[in-house]
Amino acid sequence: MNVLVVGSGIAGLTAALHAHEAGHAVTVVTKGELGDGSTGYAQGGVAGMYGIGDSKEQHAADTLTAGAGLSEADAVDALVTDGVDRIAELIARGVAFDRDAEGSLLLGREAAHSHARIVHAGGDATGAAIARALVAAVRRASIEVIDHALLTDLVVVEGAVRGIRLLRGDHVSELSADAVILATGGAGHLYAHTTNPAGTTGDGIAAALRAGAAVADLEFVQFHPTILSAGPAFLISEAVRGEGATLLDEQGRRFVFDSHPDGELAPRDVVSRAIVRRAAVQGTPARLDATMLGRTTLTRRFPTIDRVTRERGFDWSTEPIPVTPAAHYLMGGIVTDLHGRSTIPGLFAVGEVARTGVHGANRLASNSLLEGAVFGARAAAALGEPWRFVSLRSLNERAAPVVERGAHRRGETPRLSSHFSRAALQQLMWDHVGLLRSEEGLRHALRTVRAWRARAVAPATLAEHEDANLLLLAEATASAALARPGSVGAHYRLSDAETRTPAPILETV
Template identity: 45%
Template sequence: MTGFERLEGRPVIVGGGIAGLAAALFLAPEPVVLVTRAPLGADGSSPLAQGGMAASVGTDDDADLHLADTLKAGDGLCDPEVARRILADGPAAVAELERLGVAFDRAADGSLALGLEAAHSRRRIVHADGDATGRALVEALTIAARACPSITVVEAEARRILMEDGAVAGLLVAGSDGGAVLRTRRLILATGGVGALFEHTTNPASSFGMGLALAAEAGAELADLEFVQFHPTALATSARPLSLISEAVRGEGALIVDRAGRRVLEAVPGAELAPRDVVARAVWHELVAGREVFLDARASLGARFATRFPSVAAGCRAAGIDPATDLVPIRPAAHYHMGGISVDADGRSSVPGLWAAGEVAATGLHGANRLASNSLLEAVVCGRATALSVAATPARAPARLMAAHLPAAPDATSVRPIVSRHLGVTRDAAGLATAIARLLPLAEGAGPASAPARVGLMMAVSALSRQESRGAHARTDFPTPAAVARRSRTTLERTLAEARRHAAPALALASSS
């Protein structure tokens, strides 16, 4: 890849989802480079988001109520001040998105149509194009980005952050014709989550945590890596990724039942609208016991299903299911990562010159368990905050970097079975120790599995260290929460040291046998 000299010194954003697009648009008119693995708008988790964006825009709602719901779902680990700031920007974010071309759904009287999702005390979920909100947002922002003269899109895969004197100096990327270096001292990662490290996920194959691997290898601090949210109602088919059945379907009255019609959550506080971790564990318990689980929308929605949820209905039809008349088979699937690169209120990481926004960042908003539909709001609000921080950081002369070795293209195939088995809906010490022992040699290598394995290893070590159950992190050997809630923080260096310590007994046993 050549011709990048003219781009030297510009801020570089990695990721073409909502957070990356928002950051690029809010940086205008400053020239910026947007690096995407695929054509703009064609990849990532953002287009798959169905539920919508949470914002306190209703007449019976306000930011304090939204904050209370968020803190409750976060199970003691939210940063209240960070959450308050992000949630308070919800109405402004909706208005800003409309200015950028997003057409939110409206009621007959012209007001925003508001949906209800689990653990929300008010109807505050705004949608665009029914249950295709993520796609609608990405399409609108993509059109705006393509029309913005200050944004240069580079289709390539980020492989390594290049450092000089402990700070970001450039980004090594791989394209169709080889590798190249983008020289920059201001880098934003907006690369999404880790769902593709799991066999059953609603995320695309590209969401295996590459942004976390890049940041970790650059020395960045990461936080809350053990917290993975499993969506309780993914369509149980052989498709990959699994089709998501939006939580809004339950918000409209659909029930979770077994084959005989027994309500699985009837005795659970909140029932179908309990927090996601509670619902996911209830569904998982039934599946482990050998019982099928279904979503039943026949009475609540019936013939209205396809009109209200066209994307979900289409996914069901592709599997030979009519949700208006049939029970819909479901299972939990890895959906959202609450952990990520530890950042401050402006998206700054612990590495000078490195920012992060969206799912790859750990802002403190989500705590131990993300409140439904807060993620799209965070992507927009924090994309903007990060852009403003980058714009306020004086540009420095680009480094004179030497040619760098291009790492192998990452491949999570050998990592996926390990993570799926031992870091799923429930975990225990024996399984986590096994995962660490199996992931460590892959993480220490330099092959295609090394980057995904490092992410999985950091998650496993963090999960083993958290000897409690809290939010989305459920330990069968430590079923109750600890007396004091604490966030976890780590680096790749600390993780490797801990992993070697935990793996030593297993390796010694293997060598003596």
């Protein structure tokens, strides 16, 4: 088969390598350089290596708990069943995960995990190590790569995806294919503050929406709790808290225990909201205290974080550092089955662009890199098989809508008028479709976004295409959040009593 893989993070490159090794003709299309994207930024590790007393069943249970009852059990089972093999494959491809003096893999623990089961590379540089190894493997395999090319749309012929449209420089072209695997990542730049690299503008999800693919769970946006609150957004890995660091308020009190019995190791949405609420009351950011770990451990275990914090004037071995949440990961996306198949024949989706059912309402730490590897391989294995999308049962049972054709102007990618700016959209989403949501705020956001879209014309430049994609996803996200009146996982709706109190003022990052 002629296969196009769009995206070059862990999900896309795993899919490309498996498809190539199965004998398919593969071309990788990437928006920037090969290996760009969120994978290389991942400080956390890959969950799925089980020590004494641990098991895949316990990993599955932790994943289901973090997902707040909305994860798909079959998808979670696929994740943990295939996980050990995918980690072994990464090692075989050259990822040097950290080991102890005896040569055994070092296993770390992060929030909401019941055991230490996470492998890291270079301390806090796991994603970078994975990206380097997979890029090298793709180059060794002589897989064709088209870089600096933006996906603008999917080509649909007689109800099936048969290629893509690309913008490269100022030139638009089409590439035909028997199958397209989208691995374009999330949409972190919907928000004013995000851990995501600049290119994460929801291009794949937006293209799938325009083509008529089912999309779900866009209301579930995970905000990472601990971003250094000084200078450009820089993530302080959850593994720091897994090693014993604590979150303190102005009085030096570990305030997260007021919200959850697990304190700093509670699910990310709980910790993020606790930080925001405490900052609103005290008017200052929360502090992450890692001093008990000592300079030697911090330098060895977290060399990247240690370097950046010192560059910004902090000695975290002797003083707590200020932190605040930022948009981090999208649990929703293109609806897929257990082999990455979407609702449109010929279209697969893997990684953050996909809604596999694994994450439910809240992603368990260090499951994202694992998901990319597992479902990238599973999608490649399904190439050439008869198309049979198997809908996950609960998709039609939940209150939140599946956004399908008709939720946008199909086939039209609007160009934004002078009344719109990306910064204005990002602030609107941060204020009203962020950590704390109210019906009034969601309705305001939706009205504003729809007004912006109504005044739009066709895009021409890369930035205009990105802005149009973000606007489409903003409308879909706000609609999904408004349609789910209750709070669950990362989606938090303020009560009437809460909406009568002033909104929290978040620290900029």
